[in-house]
Amino acid sequence: MPDRTRAYTSPRAAFRGGARDVLGAPLLVLGASYVGFGSLVRASGLGLPVGLLSTLTGWALPGQMVMIEAYAVGASLLAMVAAVALVNVRLMPMALVLMPGLRVPGRPRWWDYAAAHLVAITGWVQGMRVCPTLPPEQRLPYFVGFAGTLWASCVAWTAVGYYLVTAVPASVSLGLVFLNPLYFILVLTADLRNRARLGAMVLGGALGPLLYQLDPEWGLLATGLIAGTAAFLADRLWRRRHG
Incomplete structure (x- = not known):
């Protein structure tokens, strides 16, 4: 069930509200997970630009972990791309469920396509909970404020983890990555x-x-x-x- 109906004073205020809602558990859990991911990137022999590009373009830890595993076993680039695409295909039905509820008549469609790139587990759950309670014109700004802020922070946390590799053992890195699905389960159990x-x-x-x-x-x-x-x-x- 969605949260009780609420509204902001404007779409811009909804964007800021989404960004504020990142502060707390979402930022801490995703931050810890991406610190673990960043350390695994360096431990696997990949460079920081590859890790950052992975978070920028394929922002979903399961697919990113598959990329590291495929690289570690010497898979070809084509095989790595195919494996990551197969894992991330789960994001398509999530986008198909969420994005129609964020549309408003008259807005350029490319806004919706750009926002769809931000669909990942944490943002999707938050969007499904909060956006239906907002006026239609505030839904996309809220989602972009929440998911976009989280996305940008994960890029930064990837770099932090990359440089903390000597302080984060591999077992701890894997444990940090596991926090993300655990948080997802806990969010779902709230309803x-x-x-x-x-x-x-x-x-x-x-x-x-x-x-x-x-x-x-x-x-x-x-x-x-x-x-x-x-x-x-x-x-x-x-x-x-x-x-």
């Missing part, structure tokens, strides 16, 4: 009144370990597809029967 969301989390938690054992490469993807689809269909069936 367990949503039956579809609760069902997807419970079913995914049950299926994930089993499917990973059956196929480590495709287990996670299969878990998301099966659990999400089943929860969605079950919720629709419930609504039809109970109104």
Whole structure:
């Protein structure tokens, strides 16, 4: 369920409000995760420009971690691009769900395309929670203020982690990276009144370990597809029967 309805005095105020909402848990968790990522970039032998470019253009830790792993095993550039693209394809349905709610008539479409680049887990969750509670003309400014500020900070944190590699052991770096999905799960649990969301989390938690054992490469993807689809269909069936 969305938060209670709220509004800012103007689109510019909504942008500033989104930037302010980054301060706190989102900034700390993503910052720690990207410190871990930056240290892994250097430990893998990649240069700082590559790490920064990765965060600028492919701002999603799972895909960025795949890039590092592929480089470590000597994969070709084409194979690395294909692997990262496959991992990040999950962002497409997220953008398709969020972006239509941010549009307003008369605004140049390129604004929406540019904002879609900022779609990632943390910004998407915040956008889905807050933007429906705002007037239509304030939704995109709020999302850009939140996600854009978070994106820029992650670029800086990548550089910090790169230069702190000697102070951050590899095991700690991996632990810091894991904070991001953990934070995502905690954010989702804040609204367990949503039956579809609760069902997807419970079913995914049950299926994930089993499917990973059956196929480590495709287990996670299969878990998301099966659990999400089943929860969605079950919720629709419930609504039809109970109104």
